[in-house]
Amino acid sequence: MLLKELCSLKLHLFDQYKAKEEHLKNVFTELFITEGDIEKVNHEHEVLQIDDAFKTCKSQNRSIKCNDVFSLNKNEKKKIVLTKGIAGIGKTVSVHKFILDWAEGKANGNIDCVFLLPFRKINCIKNRAISLHEFLQKFNPEMQDLETTKINKVYKCTLAFIFDGLDESRLSLDFDSGMVTSVEERSSVDELFASLVNRTLLPSALVWVTSRPAAANQIPPEYVGLFTEVRGFTDQQKEEYFSKRFKDTTQTSRMISHIKKSRSLYIMCYIPVFCWITATVLQDIPIGNNAEDINTTLTEMYIHFLEHTKLLDSNETMILKLAKLAFEQLKKENIVFYEKDLQACDIDVSDFESTGMLTEIFQQEAGLHEVKVFCFVHLSVQEFLAAVHVFLCYLNKNMEELQFFFEETQNKVRLNCELQSESPLHYLLVKIPDSRLMDLDMSHNELQDSGVKLLSDALKKPDCQLKILRLESCKLTGQSCESVASVLQSSNSRLIELDMSNNELQDSGVKLLSDGLKKPNCQLKILRLESCKLTGQSCESVASVLQSSNSRLIELDMSHNELQDSGVKLLSDGLKKPNCQLKILRLERCKLTGQSCEFVASALQSSNSRLIDLDMSYNNLRDSGVKLLSDALKKPNCQLEILRLKRCALTGQSCESVASVLQSSNSRLIELDMSHNELQDSGVKLLSDGLKKPNCQLKILRFEIQMHLYVDLIHMSRKTFIKLYYILYIMRCV
Template identity: 40%
Template structure:
């Protein structure tokens, strides 16, 4: 009942003089999403990009569901940190959560909620209290209640972390587990948040982004972000706030006519300020120029609030000007310190008598807010940070012009611009805009200086505010020029300066629709160096867009500087907020780009980012060596890595790099499905390391390529162990070009006997295997129904004797495999054994490649007879360079014209076949037969 009474009203302005409204009548759903990470970002930059971010690229979260686990999430959510800049709606979200709980509408499993704003906790920071004492100070009714019992579910809400005035020293504070032991408020809160004290209690903390990192990430189970109103919610707010719907439509229309004002409406408090001003200005009772800029809007708001004082019987001992200047002094001093709340001693420093504080609050009813922290003292703040910045700018301008009359106004502007650019957190962005937008006749020097600074500061966090300043000063020449380029789609040919590229970014970020960004319009016909420059400048646009299309995927870069810059862009885009809905994989093909080990650091960090969307990375042909592989392995082993395909063919990797990769493969979880390490000198020890990784149950690698990696029988023994492990996910293994020999092949064939082995494709091309291995293979396949479907034994000395073993007997399991037997020394004798196997009623052989074997016409005649058998399932037959002439083809044509064969693909390159014979072959099965003869890739359809 107490919480219902306290939180049922929304006070827009001060609680004492403001117009109270039932929260449920005016509450407009805010846009809340899961946040990727804590990033310290300037307030003004957030304001400008938040409107673009508040589209449907992230799934919105109802404020009542912030402790609800997502699908597939097993870990319970204990501590939630909600970030968002000033006035975006964090406190209102807390208020709505509490009110819905108090009215039994949501979160009924929670028994007690204790809201403890930091601004009120600051007032008792010097006291020694136990947690029980602390609650009884704020909630006396808990004195006789056993609220810490295990049968109760308790939620603590700490609103306004950025207003906290004690250190929250998590590393140094003592560990506290006793709720009745007295200590400082700082120690109580750090132990409560860290879970040392009441580990079952739920914790909700809200904060502006700049202060969010005061809470260690290990203490936070969920990070959410309040993004304020998206465009439909802005309209909804004004329709609820303004009872006259016709007037509401006019207000909305006016705000939409100014892009900068409409972006600011993303902030609920600014919507209230705009409604207050425009409701007066657009009514019949008021006249004058309607505000079109930010400064104009705030100046009118100040005038309206000051006029309220004249309508009420306040004391006359303080003039309006004196009051505004003193408030401005407080605003400026606290802004420089980074404070949004202040206390009685702060007022005294600025010449404000604390006994008259209520008079100051009353004079500017909804500009300056006075709040009571229980019976312990008074807390002061401005309704919104932007109002504080506006008053601070008025104070600085007045002080400068009255005390330094002989110094040009340009000196003030220059100093303000420099201070804002040098400020670490850039929280002076709006202050600068308010200060510069003063109507003087000679501001050319200021405009010129701002353009110079934009060119010197290419990062968007710095130049975006300066572009707004140019617009507010009435100079939009740069943006208008760029807009012409954009309209004509002429940026691909224009040679833009850094200053003009900054204007491109500003124009795009403030465009009406940034849902889809077509990058090809800006970098379609560019060389690599131009592409780098374009991408570098357009990074903030890519980040703000809902989707980006047509990024050039393959870049064969030969310049080490260019590729280093590209990798930095990759890191920058992925590490900072790239979204899953972006429809591309950035720079995933970097084969033969002369990358060096040092380039692997940004790639690894990109792979390890929570927001990484990289699924494939081709680094073939780059000399990364073991040092680079070790760095990449750090990214591969991260829980956040989503990479499924990795190519490091010919990268100078040895057994040392394999050890790092093996460690990554057993990380939890590993998403990697395909790994290509071909043409590296891994040796037996390297393969042993990989095998150890493959045996781990968490390793999901299905395809492993180790062509020409110096693998011997020793390595095959290690792979045998991996293939027989449980579970073994490996489905394809390529060991072509290694000195495996018969002993190594036998180890692999032993693995095939194990029912846990799931191998489907085995490639042993050019591995020194002889007919001796064929007997072991047949034996292995007979002993256990193998999953093997494809066997490549090309370029091995199997000879006819080996083929006879593979094809011996009608029940030989080898006849069910797709066999690659090119260059195996097979003659017509071997073809006889194959023909017999093909006619078996158990034959499942669909693909057979006998290219580069001396089978001649006699061998082809034997195979042609087999093709006529109803049991033959062969669909593809490779006979390139087999010594075949027209004579052999006659038998083949005869078999095919009977229309009994399943054969649909035939390869006969490099044989002595006449033109007339070719024409006869190509005339067979005209709707489906593909014959590759003397003309490569000739297809008959």
């Protein structure tokens, strides 16, 4: 009983913890926690992972209670429980509920003593040599008054160490060296933690570690006996939370009904802290019958949150300083900071404390040795304020502050961040076009159609100089094509290169783009539409562009789309028109056969053809198709210089066809790729013979090769003084 009383006393040391304890009893709502496993780190923004992950887990996993985490771990050799969950999902609250129920004798009676060890406080002593006993005394000063005999008994009892917030840790963890074996042995804090995890120190002790997902893999899975994940609130738990928050059942019912109408609010409210923010914002707003009555974007919610708490009116200067702090620390990936960090942003801690903002958007905690620890109430609040700082930097033309976001070389910019269409930073970038910006890459961001609409509006402004735009993998649909098409036909547009690959544009989207490409103001020269869910119907639209008198298109990539032979026929018809300017055509993995080669061959020998670079790799062309292509390559009108036929089901017979091209007086071929085909030695020998002919212009050759032919080719190139480069495959590659 003495040990339990000792640890219970810890829960009542500070007045603020008493308040939290009472509040926890009144409003605590059971969370949806599941048993899981370590997964590959998902670099997508945490909020964006919620909906899909929650739908999956509800049907596949049973819920477990936070009080059961140790009892569910049946692995006698691995005493570690690792719980992950995104910011604000309820990890720390679950830990506090576990301790409270244990201290009151409601659960885990087999545990004699529980030590709560937040990493944000551990950071304060991370550079000290310290023993485990001294370490625990820092967190539990009352242990210093215990008699020596009682201290020795402590470490023979069943102990539970709860390390909360691994993602906030600034320790350098190494689980393989410098292990500690005694509670009196002094070492670094990170070695003490690692020794408890790998059980060289107090092997019978129970250890529970909580972390955000991105940091959870710092602990090797071989040390973990049970993985759990806090998933947030289920629908029923959301209703329970709001019912506890608002005693008025009518108000609660209307608020829950409205949240269900707004998908963005509905998803966000899986996270308990968002429920709190939503309740704070909406509690005094009359709720109508339409979902539009209430703001639903995260940005708007936080603006109204600040307005509701009156912080914008009374503490504007401090808000701006906190915004700078949020930005500077986010750059360093810090979500916990200390007094020196505040001072670097011109924040005086004593003045700051007098503003009364601690419980609204910013928190201060007592660290060790009177060191003060600070954080925002939630990561998304920090992100929002950081975006506010960025926005103000743009307004004030403070470009030096914003260099962090860009890799800039001669007016070329690649954004070093992941954006959502509704993020304040994205809104900022499109509302204030940089007149110097000529190359913008926003690929692999959650822009969606709404984001491209905003971007397109900026591109039509007269001061916009942008020439190159990359939007690969941005979750776009054909609706974005309509927005971009409006840019292409604008008299202000200077766009010459566009990449919309890996988006579900479909044929309807390409039709809209094509209409824009035919307008007289359109300057576009390069268009990439790889993996856009297209069919042969898109080829008809593009072909109409190629034969337009206004078309300036010189490069087109439609790879990884099911164009099939019928689509290539339409494209080839366009290539033969006198207005066609196309020089580069890429058709990798388009479900083509040798029949496509017949259509392309007719285009190549046309007097109007300007095609110099053709890629038909990863199609089932076979030898018959290459024979048709080769016949065209020997015609005087053919301009082709680069031909790629990688993995096209070819044999040595194709080498005979190509060799006849190489020795033709009309051939302009300087680069050829026939790799990943079954050419065999006999086929390569035929190619070698073609390379020796005086008319051969080839400079680059790629194919799989055998060692004895390597020597023959080197000898041949010296004899004929041909500058020949090739890739040597000693082993067959995939």
